[in-house]
Amino acid sequence: MILLTGGTGFLGGSFYMDAVRNGTAEDYLLLVRGPNEAACRARLASNLARHSDPETAKAAASLCAILPGDLQSLATSPDPRLDAVSHIVHIAADTSFDSRHSVWQINVDGTLALAARARRMKHLKRFLHIGTAFCCGEAPHLEMVHEAPPPPTGTAHIVEYTRSKAAAEMALASGFPELPLVVARPSIVVGHSKLGCQPSSSIFWFFRLVDHTGVLPCSPNGFIDIVPVDWTSARLHDLLRKPDLKHSLYHVSAGWGSRTTWAAFEAAFAQQGHDGVRPYTFFDRDDPQGWRLFSAAYRDRFTKRDALNRTMSVGARKYHRFTAQDIAFDNTRLLAEGFEAPPLFADFLGPCLANPGTSISEQFLEDAGSFEFDESLAKVPA
Ligand SMILES: NC(=O)c1ccc[n+]([C@@H]2O[C@H](COP(=O)([O-])OP(=O)(O)OC[C@H]3O[C@@H](n4cnc5c(N)ncnc54)[C@H](OP(=O)(O)O)[C@@H]3O)[C@@H](O)[C@H]2O)c1
Known part of the structure; x- marks a missing residue:
């Protein structure tokens, strides 16, 4: 079973629709915020409709298993389905640029609650955590940024959101070294290469x-580093599935070849x-x-x-x-795995x-x- 968080969001919706298309949606357990399963499925369907059409979305939302709840509830969740989880795709986050408090509660405490529950998943093979390439902090000008551990908490950040994402990665690495962690850091995810801004006009x-x-x-x-959501979610599937990855940290970005x-x-x-x-x-x-x-x-x-x-x-x-x-994020690691290169903006x-x-x-x-x-x-x- 594959546990997915963030399925009601932009990137998570695209990721789940990929699973529907490749016939694996029934293997998924989706953590969705809502009072009960029916309400969660309705919320999921409404988001998936932006990635398809209402009828397809309703059918798609009925394929997976649903775990109603939020990230913070996971640490102590007694739901037995969590014990059967072999892969985690952790996409959920508070992406608000204005929040000072909830980004820490959700992005750090929520991620650590998930990690604490993951520790008790006996069959876990991969924990794919979605970070952000901008966790590097306010970077020097005109740079190609390479994958590196997040900088110390005191580093300058434009928004608290990116600081909290950096802190989440640090806390995962130091508190849960036994987890089979792979971190994927998208750059700037905008639009869909075919559906345009139907899934989201964010950014x-x-x-x-x-x-x-x-x-x-x-x-x-x-230059700037922009990637569409469908290419990004497809690369997350690649990173989830490939058994012998060379690294545990990847930019999912336009890189040198496709920067704009x-x-x-x-x-x-x-x-x-x-x-x-x-x-x-x-x-x-x-x-x-x-x-x-x-x-x-x-x-x-x-x-x-x-x-x-x-x-x-x-x-x-x-x-x-x-x-x-004026920065972009090096994607040599990702491309060296043999995954498809990003399109141009x-x-x-x-x-x-x-x-x-x-x-x-x-x-x-x-x-x-x-x-x-x-x-x-x-x-x-x-
Ligand atoms: N979009 C980008 O340009 C970009 C770039 C780099 C990295 N990323 C990363 O990619 C991921 C997805 O971003 P996005 O743009 O798709 O964000 P989004 O559209 O805002 O979606 C966020 C998702 O997280 C869920 N969520 C928030 N708080 C939660 C909680 N406490 N418990 C459970 N679920 C919760 C939301 O559920 P509700 O529907 O219930 O609110 C929603 O499904 C994030 O980790 C983000 O940091 C995004």
């Missing part, structure tokens, strides 16, 4: 905003006929004048002074701190723009909760 709104404003705190020679230079980013949006301001203006992230330039461009392009646009501007500045690093930008074809502000709503925006107040401009 994609920001890339559109970059093109729409045309001002960014990066180097003209810089800002020149390629700009050209790809131009080719799709997106409403952008080009050529882009680049400024130094430490230059306050540059940020003034960004604010002016933002006001120009998002003219309404409402709560949604104000929150989106806060979100954009936070994401810009990530892009300003330009190859899946078209589907992302076409589906569902909504405005930048509407797409931002997917992430707005992460910046403490009250969605009940949202009046989305058409």
Whole structure:
């Protein structure tokens, strides 16, 4: 039996749909938050519908076994099905950029509760933990980052989320050395190479905003590491299944070969006929004048002074701190295992723009909760 956490999320939904397609969904036990099995299946089906259609999703959600509950409840869970688990895919996390407390409760305490229960799983062969490549902290500029243990807790991080993910990896390594742990660290997972943003428009709104404003705190020679969710989830299946992996830590990333230079980013949006301001203006992230330039461009392009646009501007500045690093994550280890190479951003930008074809502000709503925006107040401009 394979225990999957995070099946109601973006990456976990894609991962589970892969299992449905490859005929292994019945081997899965999904941990889902909800009061009972029926409610959990309904929540799962509603997420899977974004990765397929409502009918397929309902059928898919009925194939697996369900364990209602949250990560924190696992340490003491007496459910006997957990004793039969041979593989764990731990995708669940609090990915909020604004939370200071719950990221620690869920990403660290929740992961350790799962690990404590895993210790008692006699048949466990692999514990695939999903980290994040950005657990490296706020990295030096223009770098290809290589897999390495997470940096010490005091390292600078842009958001508490990445610090908590680094802490979770450290706690797993030091507290549970006997577990058959493999860590997969995705870079920036955006869109789906065929379904576009139907599964989620998380982060994609920001890339559109970059093109729409045309001002960014990066180097003209810089780059960014973007991978689509279907390629990422397929690599997680590879990492779960391959018995003789050479390493216990992998970036699941675009790497050198498929990183997106800002020149390629700009050209790809131009080719799709997106409403952008080009050529882009680049400024130094430490230059306050540059940020003034960004604010002016933002006001120009998002003219309404409402709560949604104000929150989106806060979100954009936070994401810009990530892009300003101009970094990508080396994926030599992953490719050396013989796994499929990632596609280029330009190859899946078209589907992302076409589906569902909504405005930048509407797409931002997917992430707005992460910046403490009250969605009940949202009046989305058409
Ligand atoms: N998306 C990216 O760009 C990216 C990049 C690098 C790494 N990652 C990593 O990939 C993983 C998935 O990210 P995502 O973007 O798919 O996130 P997501 O869409 O926000 O999904 C998070 C999932 O975790 C579940 N979850 C949260 N707290 C839980 C708890 N206490 N107990 C049980 N389940 C809980 C959520 O369940 P509910 O539905 O009940 O809330 C949901 O299924 C995370 O580990 C993240 O750190 C993501």
